[in-house]
Amino acid sequence: MSKTIDFYFDYSSPFGYLASERIEELAAKHDRTIVWRPILLGAVFKVTGQAPLTQMPLKGNYSMRDFARSAKEHKITYKHPENFPIGAVAACRATLWMRDHESENISKHTTAFVHAVFQAYYVAGKDISDTDVITQLANDIGVDHALLNSAINEQPVKAALRKEVDDAIALEVFGSPMMIVDNEPFWGNDRIEQLDRWLDQGGW
Amino acid sequence: MSKTIDFYFDYSSPFGYLASERIEELAAKHDRTIVWRPILLGAVFKVTGQAPLTQMPLKGNYSMRDFARSAKEHKITYKHPENFPIGAVAACRATLWMRDHESENISKHTTAFVHAVFQAYYVAGKDISDTDVITQLANDIGVDHALLNSAINEQPVKAALRKEVDDAIALEVFGSPMMIVDNEPFWGNDRIEQLDRWLDQGGW
Structure with a gap:
């Protein structure tokens, strides 16, 4: 078995989306192997006292510019959703169920599903808090x-989602995306280059 | 007169230090022309509800790794100070006084002084909260x-320092470093590449 990249993300995280479009190449x-780890930043923020970027004092306008500029930097289509952030509990549960469901050829669809959910939200503007939208997206990929x-x-x-979030917090995962390789954490789409270098050199 | 880069920073900001070592080349x-704008993040954090990175729940250990990795990425010497963060009011006032003191050839020393203070703290481990340390650093550069x-x-x-901080908050400066060019803000040492591209292209 190949070694892993634990990829922690929230579906309401624009930088989680951007990184999800880049992590497979890395x-x-x-x-x-990527281990997709959907979490709920709302639960994490209760520990850290943080808030969604767009709701933080002074930081809201900046974060919108930063999302757009960062998407353009990486040539990724990004349309800021009208309803943001959004409750993605159903999407997270679906992702975990697929990932951990090895029978019936289901877990192999996890990566395609993660991309489908992110793109439904950030490209097509769909309401990914709607369970019917989530199950339809799953159906579309088989x-x-x-x-x-x-x-x-x-x-x-x-219970699996609660455990995924609790375990993430225990590992000091405080944001999205957080990528952990061999116990070394990298936070943010803007740290993928450092992660690449770390893997190249086996640390530095 | 050439156009400016407004460079907002806190002397207790490791990423402010890293960016200060890179911004002149850009x-x-x-x-x-760089306009050095020393601010006090403590005052900003009262508005945003933030805290120093190393004191934030879950984020402290990570931030220490991130400082070290980011310094290595840019080949900048970085030793995390024992006393961190530190009160840099005297250093900020000194920077502002120099910057705005055009007679007696004093303002021309501002850039050298900013580097001297940052390096005293992050390389030599000096106590830059001590006014005697600050005045000695200034004396050393003339x-x-x-x-x-x-x-x-x-x-x-x-009063100038209070105004500098208030004006920064009015412009939604929420962190360090924040670089503003032609009203476009870029936050973080890790956004210097985007700033470079923005200036190359005149926006994007």
């Missing part, structure tokens, strides 16, 4: 929507 | 220490 270069809809309403999947 | 490339010591205890210089 992982392939270094022969690493995951039975009824099976998914059932799974994300069951206790084990709900 | 300014020269684009024929811009600014009379008695003249400086007198100036920074006078009301106009104290």
Whole structure:
């Protein structure tokens, strides 16, 4: 088994989206497997006292410019959603259920699903807080929507998301994206170059 | 007169230090003059509800790694000070007094003084909260220490610092370094490349 890149992200994180569009190329270069780790920054912010960037005093206008400029820097389509941030609990549960569901060829669809959800929100402007939107996105990539809809309403999947978030906080994951390789954390789309160099050199 | 880069910084900001070591090359490339704008993030944080990076829940350990990795990325010597963050009121007042003191050939020393203070703190580990340290640093680069010591205890210089901070907050400066060119703000040492591209292209 190849080594991993733990990729922590919130679907309401613009920089999580930008990094999600870039991380596969990096992982392939270094022969690493991505472990998609959806979290809820709302829970993290209760610990850190932070708030969504667009709601922080003085920082809101800047963050909008920064999203747009950073997307252009990497030539990634980005349309700031009208409803932002958004509750992505169903999307997170669906992602976790797929990732950890190795039977029935389901876990192999996880990467495509993560991209589908992010692009639905930041490109197509869809309401990804809507469970029907999420199950339809899954169906479009070959995951039975009824099976998914059932799974994300069951206790084990709900518990899995709570555990994913709690474990992330225990590892001092405080933002999105946070990428951890061999216990070394890198926070932000703007740290992918440092992560690349770290993997090139095995530390520095 | 050439156009400017307004460079807002706090002497207790590691990324302000890193950017201060890089901004002159950028300014020269684009024929811009740097306006050094020392501020006190403590006053800004009262508005934003933020705290120094090293004191934020979950973020302290990470920020220490990030300082060290970012310094290495740019081949800048960085030793995290034992006493961090530090009160830099005297250093800020001295910087402003020099910058705005065009007679007696004093303002021309401002850039050298900014570097001297940052390096005293992040390379030599000196106590830059000590007014004697600050006046000695100024003396070393050719600014009379008695003249400086007198100036920074006078009301106009104290008021100038308060105004500098208030004006920065009015412009939504929320962190260090913040670089503003032609009303476009760039926050962080890690945005210097975007600033470079912005100046190359006249926006994008």
